Amino acid sequence: MKFLTLKKLSEEKGIPVSTLRVLVRNGLPHYRSPGGRKIRVADEEFDDWYRENFRATPIRDNGDIDRIIQDALKAVGCR
Numbered sequence: 001m002k003f004l005t006l007k008k009l010s011e012e013k014g015i016p017v018s019t020l021r022v023l024v025r026n027g028l029p030h031y032r033s034p035g036g037r038k039i040r041v042a043d044e045e046f047d048d049w050y051r052e053n054f055r056a057t058p059i060r061d062n063g064d065i066d067r068i069i070q071d072a073l074k075a076v077g078c079r
Contacts (some may be wrong), residue, residue: 001042002044003031003041004041028049
């Protein structure tokens with residue numbers, strides 16, 4: 001497992017350090033060096049956490065979309 005400083009993680013993932021600090025305050029698993037100055041994040045843990053918390057969920061077609069479109073078309077007189 002590879003532990004990265006926020007600066008290095010920022011460079012590797014393309015996410016600003018300031019955003020990473022916000023993520024740390026909001027639950028991103030991290031480790032502090034003795035004395036508490038340096039924050040390190042395990043690369044694999046970051047990937048897992050990010051995927052779990054920021055995955056876009058696909059729209060499930062359960063017929064609602066078709067019904068909404070049909071209702072809208074009826075409302076404007078197209079059907």
